Amino acid sequence: MHIEPGVVLGAKMALGYVTAAGAFLYAAKRSLKTIEKDGLVALAIRTFMATVLVFGFFELLPHYPVGVSEVHFILGSTLFLMFGAAPAAIGLAMALMLQGVLFAPADLPQYGMNVTTLLVPLFMIDVLARRIIPAETAYMDIEYMQAFKLSMVYQAGVVAWVGFWAVYGQGFGAENIAQIASFSAAYILVVLFEPLVDLAVLAAAKSMYQFKDSMLFQSRLYKAACTASAGS
Numbered sequence: 001m002h003i004e005p006g007v008v009l010g011a012k013m014a015l016g017y018v019t020a021a022g023a024f025l026y027a028a029k030r031s032l033k034t035i036e037k038d039g040l041v042a043l044a045i046r047t048f049m050a051t052v053l054v055f056g057f058f059e060l061l062p063h064y065p066v067g068v069s070e071v072h073f074i075l076g077s078t079l080f081l082m083f084g085a086a087p088a089a090i091g092l093a094m095a096l097m098l099q100g101v102l103f104a105p106a107d108l109p110q111y112g113m114n115v116t117t118l119l120v121p122l123f124m125i126d127v128l129a130r131r132i133i134p135a136e137t138a139y140m141d142i143e144y145m146q147a148f149k150l151s152m153v154y155q156a157g158v159v160a161w162v163g164f165w166a167v168y169g170q171g172f173g174a175e176n177i178a179q180i181a182s183f184s185a186a187y188i189l190v191v192l193f194e195p196l197v198d199l200a201v202l203a204a205a206k207s208m209y210q211f212k213d214s215m216l217f218q219s220r221l222y223k224a225a226c227t228a229s230a231g232s
Contacts, residue, residue, distance in 0.1 A: 001069055001072055001118065001162060002072075003166075005107070005109070007169040012168065012169060016112030016113035016114075016165075019112065019116040019120070020111070026123055027085075027089040027090060033086070034046075034087070034218075037219075042215035045216060046084065046087035046216070046217070047086075047087040047090045050079050050082075050087045050090070050092070052091075052095075053079065054095035057072065057074060057075055059103070067178075067181070067186070069166075071189070073193065074190075075197055076118070076125070076151075076155075077195075080125055080126065080150070081201070081202065082201065083218055084220070092115070096111065096114055121154045121155075124153055132146055132149055136224045139221045139222075142202065144195060147194075147195040148191075148195040150198070151194040152191050155187050155191045159183070159187050163183075163184065166179070205217070205221055
């Protein structure tokens with residue numbers, strides 16, 4: 001999901017900062033809602049946990065270069081289900097920055113493009129979840145197909161943004177399109193793998209029901225939307 005140095009050059013790179021600014025504005029809006037509902041401390045705790053997990057995903061889980069980018073197990077839908085849109089978004093953005101500063105400074109000029117690639121699909125599943133998961137269903141009780149749809153939309157969004165940046169920077173040449181296609185095909189593994197992780201994490205969450213009223217996880221993980229709203 002990283003846009004490699006040299007794919008987008010010069011003045012074209014400014015677009016990445018514009019799209020990132022839009023993503024940060026949406027994240028700020030969702031953050032205010034989280035603070036209003038659960039408080040600033042809850043947002044900070046969940047953001048910290050999301051940041052640590054994402055940084056671990058980046059550095060410890062298998063990742064390999066394919067085509068125009070690298071295939072990572074980002075587990076965006078897992079983070080969303082556990083912590084909510086705002087903490088997951090901030091955690092993704094902060095972990096990406098930490099990775100660049102500590103291990104990959106060559107990626108920092110592409111930060112705007114990379115953070116857009118991660119955050120916009122997250123906000124897409126934030127909207128999708130409200131459509132496909134009934135209000136009376138806690139996230140820990142979702143079914144495989146619901147988890148699959150969230151994962152598929154997130155990963156498809158990542159692939160779409162990577163493809164966009166590659167075409168934006170390098171055009172529609174045959175080699176570039178072939179590289180985009182190979183990257184997209186490789187992400188099928190992630191789409192198949194991530195829903196299983198989601199369900200495993202949600203099953204583990206059921207065994208930690210004592211945390212249902214804590215600040216560690218978003219309330220929707222353990223409670224239906226109507227119950228969570230009534231209790232907030």
